Amino acid sequence: MKNFFRNPVLESELKVKMRGWRAAMAVTAYIGIMLLIAYLYFKTILDSVLRYGGYNSASQSIGLQVYSVLAVLQFALIILVTPAQTAGAISAEREKQTLDLLLCTKISSIGIIFGKLVSSLSFILLLIIGSIPLFSLVFLFGGISPGDVATLFLFYMITAFAVGSIGIFCSAMFKKTVTAAVTAYITIFVLGIVTVILGAYMLANYYDSFAQTSTTPPPYIPSVFYLNPAIGLADLMLQQLDGMSGGLVPSISRSIFGYSYYGGSSAATQNTGIAFWKPWSFWIKNSLVLISIACLLLGISAWKIKPVHRWKRGWERK
Amino acid sequence: MLVIKDLVKKYGKFVAVDHLNLEVEPGHIFGFVGPNGAGKTTTIKIIATLLQPTSGTVKVDGVNVVEEPLKVRERIGYMPDFFGVYDNLKVMEYLDFYGSCYGIPYRERQKTALELLELVDLIRKKDSYVDSLSRGMKQRLCLARSLIHNPKLLVLDEPASGMDPRARIELKEILRELKNMGKTIIISSHILTELSQICDMVGIIEKGKMVIAGDMDDIMKRITGKTIVRIKISGDLEKAVNILKEQPLVSGIIKEGDELELSYEGEERELWKLLKALVDEEISVVSFGKAEGNLEKIFMEVTQGEELLS
Structure with a gap:
């Protein structure tokens, strides 16, 4: 077991990645962008509250709004940064002509894939950890617990794992890093958009089928939504924000996910006072689906880079 | 040490290696010669467990390259014709990395790395970045890398390509030293005079077929x-x-x-x-x-x- 975690590729990647000024610059730029956007947003709503008032609990509301912006912004940045980190994992080794040297050692192809992915995810984790001070500003205003932030970060890592595995998969499939990166980005964005459009279409059809009856349709989650981490994020955040958005969003989410976020706190929190989120919420199932798909993609990638397959004897490899 | 029987490798309809047979005894330096596209690199890659053969068997020290590639990798050191190096890695770190890929304990691989750097005359460069080395030095470093796990068989694909005359002479000396250490070496090169000087066995491959193979003097006599x-x-x-x-x-x-x-x-x-x-x-x-x-x-x-x- 100890040897499983002693992955030479991971150790070397971690060492090399943090060498030089690039990594430090990337972290600085990342936090800088988040800080700038959070500051601008914070300033806008603060100005608005000071000028027009209208908030009964302005402090908590500002905190929640800044949290929402930071959460979505960080999610978007992770979606953008992760493929760039992983899409070159294998193809760059091919381009540098170092892959063969690696493959003829005793390290397995799954070990290479694991090392490459975990080193990329470590960098994403570093970015996420770097953003903690920024997120902690939200605690000044209240409304969000450290547990909420930890859960959000966990979901980020699951998302990064899923998106990263798409990058690794493309990297294993394509010879050039540029092709792999472009394909990974296109796949991720097409998946993001197509699942929403297709999901909306499936929802419309579902409610149409109940149009002639007087019964209230039971909640329905279009299966394609499970492929989209943005929907999982929406679910998680709505639970954490306790129906802050009010009106339409909780009503839609009740129809889809089967529970609403009304009432100042989520049902789970109200009943137990411990749980941060509803057991078997959509985002958890979403995470499990994403993890499963990611594992499948990583398995295929490892198979793809493995040079010799025992069962292929006598079968001509093109 | 190396036994190849009826090896065939096809790419679609193109036959890169055509029923190739070869046997190399331990302790020999075998020169693998052939024109461009004759199937040298393909054969070498199959020996190095980097390419799936279409049919036939290749055994290194009695171990089949397809059945047990991991065991074969323990036994061979491979140096490709073209290879790259990692940026941001120092010479010692480079060897240490590959040593750890072979599962060699830290202390042992550090000791071996220093010995190999002595052998390839790069000890003074141990703290230099790999990227900053000249091509000849990189070749020597790659040779050291292929020896980090003390393999019995060395498979070198065009190791002297791009080297200046001095570096070639040094490489020849290193190979002779390795032979004295009991290593079996398979080397492909297009510089025939150099191969003549260091090989005691030779195999000539043409259009994927082994035209002739064996002791160099015997072949010479057989031909002329x-x-x-x-x-x-x-x-x-x-x-x-x-x-x-x-x-x-x-x-x-x-x-x-x-x-x-x-x-x-x-x-x-x-x-x-x-x-x-x-x-x-x-x-x-x-x-x-x-x-x-x-x-x-x-x-x-x-x-x-x-x-x-x-």
């Missing part, structure tokens, strides 16, 4: 039916030539400075008769012996003068 003898004379060269011309089974006498090269069609064990004839006539023979196999000659004979290796 003659033994090439080189004699160094101090004194009257013309007199020596005349004496040799009178000898039966001697032909093609060539003068090169104070040396003579001739073809002898008789048995090798009868060569003493030539020396005796010269000494009896008081010719001062400084040296007398068989000339090293001339790989270029073998290659041209076997491939009937096809396009020479790139």
Whole structure:
């Protein structure tokens, strides 16, 4: 077991990645962008509250709004940064002509894939950890617990794992890093958009089928939504924000996910006072689906880079 | 050490390696020669477990490369024709990384890395970044990398390509030292004169088929039916030539400075008769012996003068 975690590729990647000024610059730029956007947003709503008032609990509301912006912004940045980190994992080794040297050692192809992915995810984790001070500003205003932030970060890592595995998969499939990166980005964005459009279409059809009856349709989650981490994020955040958005969003989410976020706190929190989120919420199932798909993609990638397959004897490899 | 039986590798309809058979005994340096696209690199990659053969078997030290590639990787050190290095890695870190990929404990691989850097004369560069090394140094480092796990068989694909003459001489010395250490070496190169000097076995591959393989001198004799003898004379060269011309089974006498090269069609064990004839006539023979196999000659004979290796 100890040897499983002693992955030479991971150790070397971690060492090399943090060498030089690039990594430090990337972290600085990342936090800088988040800080700038959070500051601008914070300033806008603060100005608005000071000028027009209208908030009964302005402090908590500002905190929640800044949290929402930071959460979505960080999610978007992770979606953008992760493929760039992983899409070159294998193809760059091919381009540098170092892959063969690696493959003829005793390290397995799954070990290479694991090392490459975990080193990329470590960098994403570093970015996420770097953003903690920024997120902690939200605690000044209240409304969000450290547990909420930890859960959000966990979901980020699951998302990064899923998106990263798409990058690794493309990297294993394509010879050039540029092709792999472009394909990974296109796949991720097409998946993001197509699942929403297709999901909306499936929802419309579902409610149409109940149009002639007087019964209230039971909640329905279009299966394609499970492929989209943005929907999982929406679910998680709505639970954490306790129906802050009010009106339409909780009503839609009740129809889809089967529970609403009304009432100042989520049902789970109200009943137990411990749980941060509803057991078997959509985002958890979403995470499990994403993890499963990611594992499948990583398995295929490892198979793809493995040079010799025992069962292929006598079968001509093109 | 290496046994290849009926090896076939096809890419679609193109047959890169066509029923290739080869056997290399332990402790030999085997020169793998052939024109461009003959199937040298394909064969080497199959030996190195980096390519799936279509059919046939390849065994390294008795282990099948397809059945147990991990065990084969323990036994071979592979140096490709083209290879890259990692940026941001120092020479010692580079060797340490590959050492850890072979599962060698930290202390052991550090010790081995230093010894190998001594062997390839890069010890002074141990703290330099790999990227900053010259091409020749990178080649030597790559050779050291292929030795980090102390393999029994070294498979070197065009190791001297792109090296300057000095680096080539150094490489030759290193290979000789490795042979003395008991390593079996398979080396492909297009520089035939160099291979002639270091290989004791040779295999010529053409259009995916092994045309001829075996001991270099045997092949030379098999092709030409003659033994090439080189004699160094101090004194009257013309007199020596005349004496040799009178000898039966001697032909093609060539003068090169104070040396003579001739073809002898008789048995090798009868060569003493030539020396005796010269000494009896008081010719001062400084040296007398068989000339090293001339790989270029073998290659041209076997491939009937096809396009020479790139």
